[in-house]
Amino acid sequence: MIELRTWVFIDSLQPQLAAYMGTASMGFLPVPGDSCLWVEVAPGMAVHRLSDIALKASNVHLGQQIVERSYGSIFVHHRVQSDVLESGDHMLRYMNTEHSTRHPCRLMWHEVIRSITPDHATLINRDNRKGSMILPGQCMLIMETDPAGYIIYAANEAEKAANITLIEARAVGAYGRLIMAGKEADVQEAARAASAALTRLNGPNGPACTDAM
Numbered sequence: 001m002i003e004l005r006t007w008v009f010i011d012s013l014q015p016q017l018a019a020y021m022g023t024a025s026m027g028f029l030p031v032p033g034d035s036c037l038w039v040e041v042a043p044g045m046a047v048h049r050l051s052d053i054a055l056k057a058s059n060v061h062l063g064q065q066i067v068e069r070s071y072g073s074i075f076v077h078h079r080v081q082s083d084v085l086e087s088g089d090h091m092l093r094y095m096n097t098e099h100s101t102r103h104p105c106r107l108m109w110h111e112v113i114r115s116i117t118p119d120h121a122t123l124i125n126r127d128n129r130k131g132s133m134i135l136p137g138q139c140m141l142i143m144e145t146d147p148a149g150y151i152i153y154a155a156n157e158a159e160k161a162a163n164i165t166l167i168e169a170r171a172v173g174a175y176g177r178l179i180m181a182g183k184e185a186d187v188q189e190a191a192r193a194a195s196a197a198l199t200r201l202n203g204p205n206g207p208a209c210t211d212a213m
Contacts, residue, residue, distance in 0.1 A: 002095045005071060006040035006149030007102040009088065011081060014159035016166040021063065023130040028061035035081040037088050038171065040073045040149040047072030050091050057090035058083040066172050073149060073172055105198045107209040108175055109144040112187055116140050128168045128179065139187040143178040143194060151176025153201060154194040161193030162186040
C-alpha cells in the first residue's frame with residue numbers, strides 16, 4: 001500500500017524557482033512557465049512505478065526522482081497543464097486514492113529576521129550554493145514544513161507575490177526548508193503569500209498556517 005504524503009500542483013513555475021530546481025534536477029530541466037506536479041510517497045521505492053505511470057500517461061518530462069530510506073519524491077513538468085494533470089490522475093488511480101488524502105501541511109518554523117549581519121550572510125551563502133546569495137542588511141524569511149515537498153508550493157507563491165530573492169528551497173528530507181531575502185516590505189508580503197498558500201493546500205477544514213513573526 002502506497003502512502004501519499006505530498007501532492008502539489010503548480011500552475012506556472014516562477015523564474016527563480018524553475019532555475020533553482022534545475023540546479024538539482026537529474027532529469028529534464030524545467031523552465032519558467034512550466035506546470036509542475038511534486039509527489040512524495042512512502043515507501044520510497046514506489047516512485048519508480050509512479051514515474052513509469054506518469055511518463056506513459058502523457059507527454060510530461062521527469063525532472064527529478066529521489067529515493068530516500070523512508071520516502072520517495074518525483075516531480076514531472078510540461079508546458080501544457082492538462083498533460084501534467086493527466087499524468088497525476090493516472091498516478092492517483094494506481095494508488096486507489098485522491099489527492100485530498102495527502103498529509104496536511106504542518107508549518108514547523110516560520111520567521112522573518114531583519115537586517116542580516118555580514119557574518120550571518122557569509123555563512124548562509126557558503127551553505128547554499130544552488131540559489132542566489134543573501135546580502136548583508138537584507139531581511140530573511142525562513143520557513144520549514146512537514147512533509148518536505150510542500151515547500152515548493154510556498155516558494156512559488158511567495159515569488160509570485162513579491163520582489164524577493166530565492167536563497168534555498170529544499171524539498172526532500174524530514175522537513176522542507178525555504179530561505180528568501182529582500183527588502184522588509186517584500187519579505188513580509190512573501191511570508192503572507194507563502195502562509196496563505198499552505199493554508200489553501202490544507203483545505204477549509206484543515207489547520208491554518210500562521211503569518212510570519
